[in-house]
Amino acid sequence: MSVxxxxxxxxxxxxxxxxxxYMGFRTESLHAREGRRPPHxxxxxxxxYDRLAKLHFNENPYGPxxxxxxxxxxxxxxxxxxxxxxxxxRSAIAEHHGVGERHLLLGAGSGEILEVVGLTFLDHDxxxxxxxPTYGSVxxxxxxxRADAIRIPLLPDYRQDVxxxxxxxxxxxxxxxxxxxxxxxxxxxxxxxxxxVRQVLDGIxxxxxxxxDEAYHHFVEDPGYASSIPYVLQGRPVIVARTFSKLYGMAxxxxxxxxxxxxxxxxxxxxxxxxxxALVKWGAVAALNDHAAQxxxxxxxxxxxxxxxxxxxxxxxxxxxxxxNFIMVHTGRPIDEVRRAFRDRDVAxxxxxxxxxxxxxVSMGTPEEMERFLQAFQEIFEI
Numbered sequence: 001m002s003v004x005x006x007x008x009x010x011x012x013x014x015x016x017x018x019x020x021x022y023m024g025f026r027t028e029s030l031h032a033r034e035g036r037r038p039p040h041x042x043x044x045x046x047x048x049y050d051r052l053a054k055l056h057f058n059e060n061p062y063g064p065x066x067x068x069x070x071x072x073x074x075x076x077x078x079x080x081x082x083x084x085x086x087x088x089x090r091s092a093i094a095e096h097h098g099v100g101e102r103h104l105l106l107g108a109g110s111g112e113i114l115e116v117v118g119l120t121f122l123d124h125d126x127x128x129x130x131x132x133p134t135y136g137s138v139x140x141x142x143x144x145x146r147a148d149a150i151r152i153p154l155l156p157d158y159r160q161d162v163x164x165x166x167x168x169x170x171x172x173x174x175x176x177x178x179x180x181x182x183x184x185x186x187x188x189x190x191x192x193x194x195x196x197v198r199q200v201l202d203g204i205x206x207x208x209x210x211x212x213d214e215a216y217h218h219f220v221e222d223p224g225y226a227s228s229i230p231y232v233l234q235g236r237p238v239i240v241a242r243t244f245s246k247l248y249g250m251a252x253x254x255x256x257x258x259x260x261x262x263x264x265x266x267x268x269x270x271x272x273x274x275x276x277x278a279l280v281k282w283g284a285v286a287a288l289n290d291h292a293a294q295x296x297x298x299x300x301x302x303x304x305x306x307x308x309x310x311x312x313x314x315x316x317x318x319x320x321x322x323x324x325n326f327i328m329v330h331t332g333r334p335i336d337e338v339r340r341a342f343r344d345r346d347v348a349x350x351x352x353x354x355x356x357x358x359x360x361x362v363s364m365g366t367p368e369e370m371e372r373f374l375q376a377f378q379e380i381f382e383i
Contacts, residue, residue: 189322
């Protein structure tokens with residue numbers, strides 16, 4: 001059975017367009033919109049990259065919204081300056097999230113924020129407590145600064161084991177620098193409910209900070225989920241990490257931030273580089289204010305997530321329920337082998353996440369990219 005029989009352009013691409021077309025959503029990439037060529041001598045490398053359906057890094061394939069692009073184009077006039085106007089980025093982010101500016105620390109992507117938390121709280125051989133697999137940079141950074149991690153296996157349904165996290169934190173209290181909760185979790189896409197977050201906070205010693213990574217919160221539909229920012233305002237030792245790399249399409253521009261109590265922000269600031277460029281500051285302010293663009297990206301991403309999941313399940317493949325802009329499908333084959341087969345077809349999918357070595361993480365690309373993925377899936381698995 002061909003992909004056009006089971007999931008035609010009319011049924012998949014046109015169906016997606018119908019779901020979001022009333023909002024005037026464009027599905028071509030930023031590169032296609034610009035139509036510009038790289039410098040002479042780099043065309044071959046750029047062409048090979050551009051040919052890929054890039055479904056491996058959980059990015060927003062549409063790029064920054066028009067209003068953000070306009071703001072960043074304007075901000076080029078500050079590219080040679082220090083002390084330039086920054087568009088009020090700190091106040092805009094703080095106001096958008098209902099916190100004061102003293103609750104806020106900016107970083108070069110949320111990756112820097114996670115590293116800053118490690119540098120701040122993992123001194124003197126402290127350990128981070130969290131599940132495995134999750135977003136591994138927290139653990140790799142801990143190893144890099146000669147700290148360690150207490151890793152809790154996921155539950156059989158791939159959810160985070162909250163009682164085990166609490167038990168491990170209490171048992172190793174004096175060794176624990178902080179607890180890490182990725183919510184929704186990467187790579188599984190599963191959430192921790194608000195009640196479970198409260199259970200963690202109430203169940204561990206009150207002096208243990210909890211880092212809650214909310215990189216994918218915009219894509220959550222689970223009614224039991226809630227942002228943990230209110231816990232910051234209650235005075236809890238909670239650090240919420242956010243990013244402009246997902247919904248806002250600014251992964252390469254590098255802007256993330258932490259929201260925490262002012263005293264925690266002050267401690268973390270000593271380890272922050274403050275290396276935020278002029279363009280992304282102006283672009284971020286515009287993106288925050290462009291609610292229509294946010295809703296367009298969210299709507300088409302959720303629609304593609306549901307359609308792709310449904311198609312894979314109809315072919316008999318288990319997909320972990322996801323609340324993010326990616327899914328994880330059980331292939332029944334070693335994932336390194338599967339990745340190579342997809343790459344041979346110019347489709348890039350996610351890396352292995354031990355111990356889930358037969359699961360493949362797939363980001364939501366454009367409708368055209370998802371059709372290419374499904375076509376490749378049929379060929380590789382002989383459906």
